[in-house]
Amino acid sequence: MMKIEITVNGAKRVFDVEPQTLLLNLLRDEMDLTGTKYGCGIGECGACTVLLDGDAVLACMVLAVDADDRKVDTIEGLAEGGKLHPIQEAYLDEGAVQCGYCTPGFIMATKALLDENPKPTEQEIREYLNGNICRCTGYVNIVKAVQTAAARMKGQG
Amino acid sequence: MTMYVNRHNTHILLGFEYHAPASVAEAVKLLDNYGSEAKVLAGGTDLIVKMKDGSVRPKHVVNLKWIPGLSGIRERRDGVWIGALTKLRDIERSELVQKRLPVLYEAVRMIGSVQIRNLATLGGNICNASPAADGPVALLALDAKAHITGPSGERTVDLDSFFTGPGRTILSQGEILTGVTVPRSAAGGYGCFLRVARVSMDIATISLAASAKLKGGTVEDCRLAWGTVAPTPMRTREVEEFLRGKRLDEKVISDAAELASKSIQPRERGRSSGPYKRKVAYGFTIEALTRIAGSVRRNR
Numbered sequence: 001m002m003k004i005e006i007t008v009n010g011a012k013r014v015f016d017v018e019p020q021t022l023l024l025n026l027l028r029d030e031m032d033l034t035g036t037k038y039g040c041g042i043g044e045c046g047a048c049t050v051l052l053d054g055d056a057v058l059a060c061m062v063l064a065v066d067a068d069d070r071k072v073d074t075i076e077g078l079a080e081g082g083k084l085h086p087i088q089e090a091y092l093d094e095g096a097v098q099c100g101y102c103t104p105g106f107i108m109a110t111k112a113l114l115d116e117n118p119k120p121t122e123q124e125i126r127e128y129l130n131g132n133i134c135r136c137t138g139y140v141n142i143v144k145a146v147q148t149a150a151a152r153m154k155g156q157g
Numbered sequence: 158m159t160m161y162v163n164r165h166n167t168h169i170l171l172g173f174e175y176h177a178p179a180s181v182a183e184a185v186k187l188l189d190n191y192g193s194e195a196k197v198l199a200g201g202t203d204l205i206v207k208m209k210d211g212s213v214r215p216k217h218v219v220n221l222k223w224i225p226g227l228s229g230i231r232e233r234r235d236g237v238w239i240g241a242l243t244k245l246r247d248i249e250r251s252e253l254v255q256k257r258l259p260v261l262y263e264a265v266r267m268i269g270s271v272q273i274r275n276l277a278t279l280g281g282n283i284c285n286a287s288p289a290a291d292g293p294v295a296l297l298a299l300d301a302k303a304h305i306t307g308p309s310g311e312r313t314v315d316l317d318s319f320f321t322g323p324g325r326t327i328l329s330q331g332e333i334l335t336g337v338t339v340p341r342s343a344a345g346g347y348g349c350f351l352r353v354a355r356v357s358m359d360i361a362t363i364s365l366a367a368s369a370k371l372k373g374g375t376v377e378d379c380r381l382a383w384g385t386v387a388p389t390p391m392r393t394r395e396v397e398e399f400l401r402g403k404r405l406d407e408k409v410i411s412d413a414a415e416l417a418s419k420s421i422q423p424r425e426r427g428r429s430s431g432p433y434k435r436k437v438a439y440g441f442t443i444e445a446l447t448r449i450a451g452s453v454r455r456n457r
Contacts, residue, residue: 041168049272113271132270
């Protein structure tokens with residue numbers, strides 16, 4: 001067992017973990033943060049996307065020990081004081097959610113995109129999100145949602 | 158022992174002993190001690206998948222990620238150095254790479270997804286030694302040198318001699334790749350990266366990295382490197398020789414393409430057939446050289 005200290009959604013937490021524990025398992029099984037989904041497990045679907053020190057990464061491929069001393073942000077940390085984040089609002093308003101399984105991953109990838117590039121073109125949105133798969137095939141509305149979120153946020157994070 | 162590969166397990170990792178060395182010397186010592194029982198972890202995007210399905214079962218995992226000094230991109234006296242632990246995403250975003258190593262920029266941004274590139278390292282992309290990997294193909298077109306540290310000290314080799322087969326490299330027990338250098342002579346040219354893949358996240362079916370320097374309209378220096386046309390990434394030196402000193406007109410370009418389609422060494426079967434790859438190689442050579450000729454005209 002190894003002791004790690006990670007900041008999850010702004011709160012510092014200490015855990016004893018086995019070296020083979022994946023960040024995804026730590027979030028879901030130890031912290032009950034089940035918004036982050038287990039999809040393919042081999043880095044192709046993006047359902048487990050979280051932000052690690054602000055960068056979009058796949059929680060199914062990161063050892064928990066590699067998150068030691070770092071910041072992890074998950075879908076649960078986006079809403080503030082019971083109010084949805086503008087990206088979440090935009091996904092709802094544009095009907096960008098069908099079964100919803102891919103949505104947390106898409107939203108976290110969108111967050112990373114808009115943090116980097118507050119006014120992405122449609123091409124930039126499609127390229128940035130190409131690691132997230134929606135098997136209900138709702139991509140048109142997802143792209144619209146990102147554009148709507150970008151317009152509403154006007155680069156204010 | 159028969160190895161049971163469970164493609165359905167993508168969720169659980171088997172246990173292993175974990176090591177996080179704080180220096181290259183410490184990493185070398187650990188790897189030398191444990192030999193074939195140890196695997197190197199960098200970005201993890203290849204290793205973790207193989208460990209989940211059980212096709213790789215290391216007793217020891219040596220995580221290089223916490224070793225300082227192995228990541229970064231710097232212009233040095235001998236060329237552009239890129240540390241082995243540099244994330245692909247950092248290479249893609251580097252102005253130095255965009256300006257001086259355009260073919261590497263184009264190759265790296267095609268790899269996986271943003272999420273993968275935020276984890277995966279250049280060293281991992283190289284040492285995994287897939288004949289389909291995009292990074293090594295671009296680096297071959299840039300005449301890159303590989304820096305290796307091991308139990309008996311440091312050595313630098315041509316990246317072209319680094320690969321010995323699919324998944325195999327010249328690294329011997331205890332050795333790690335610490336970085337690569339693109340020599341001054343190869344940096345700063347025109348570059349172009351082309352590939353065929355079924356979908357964006359897929360690995361390449363065939364790829365071409367071309368880099369060239371031209372003087373007064375004639376080819377001074379040119380390198381063509383290919384992915385997935387042989388057991389390792391390879392260069393087609395006879396095509397490079399043919400192009401040297403010539404003007405990139407239509408005839409020269411199509412002769413070069415003809416030569417390239419004969420020079421590659423694809424398997425006749427596999428994810429796509431040999432004859433198919435030779436046709437694509439012909440088309441890719443035309444496209445790459447036409448683009449290079451075009452960018453020269455634009456910049457004049």
